[in-house]
Amino acid sequence: MSKSSKxxxxxxxxxxxxxxxxxxxxxxxxxxxxxxxxxxxxxKEAHKEGIIKTAVAAIIGMVAGIIAYMQxxxxxxxxxxxxxxxxxxxxxxISFYVMKFSFPIFKIKPKEFGFxxxxxxxxxxxxxxxxxxxxxxx
Numbered sequence: 627m628s629k630s631s632k633x634x635x636x637x638x639x640x641x642x643x644x645x646x647x648x649x650x651x652x653x654x655x656x657x658x659x660x661x662x663x664x665x666x667x668x669x670k671e672a673h674k675e676g677i678i679k680t681a682v683a684a685i686i687g688m689v690a691g692i693i694a695y696m697q698x699x700x701x702x703x704x705x706x707x708x709x710x711x712x713x714x715x716x717x718x719x720i721s722f723y724v725m726k727f728s729f730p731i732f733k734i735k736p737k738e739f740g741f742x743x744x745x746x747x748x749x750x751x752x753x754x755x756x757x758x759x760x761x762x763x764x
Contacts, residue, residue: 678732683750690717691758721751
């Protein structure tokens with residue numbers, strides 16, 4: 627036999643799979659969590675849930691900003707007895723409980739929230755509160 631007949635068939639080494647067929651990297655079973663591919667329905671539901679979380683937090687923040695303006699005006703410590711950052715801590719505390727009890731109305735389970743989720747929605751509340759309060763002051 628000649629050398630040419632002993633050659634192995636060539637295999638494409640740089641074969642690229644389309645993104646739809648890409649599989650996640652294997653993970654070890656003893657780790658904290660494993661990567662799970664979401665179905666299109668799960669992705670759509672998660673997206674809708676994220677929009678609802680953001681909208682509820684934004685509305686609560688705007689209401690808090692309006693109430694802060696009506697009750698505290700400019701937030702001068704001599705007039706209200708509180709510094710502005712103490713007022714924000716009250717808003718964060720109250721909005722936490724308002725969201726905790728209002729999310730189930732929108733079929734969102736706050737018991738599944740982690741630190742990052744609560745930090746996100748509280749940031750939205752404080753941000754919208756400050757923006758609303760500032761706009762009303764001008």
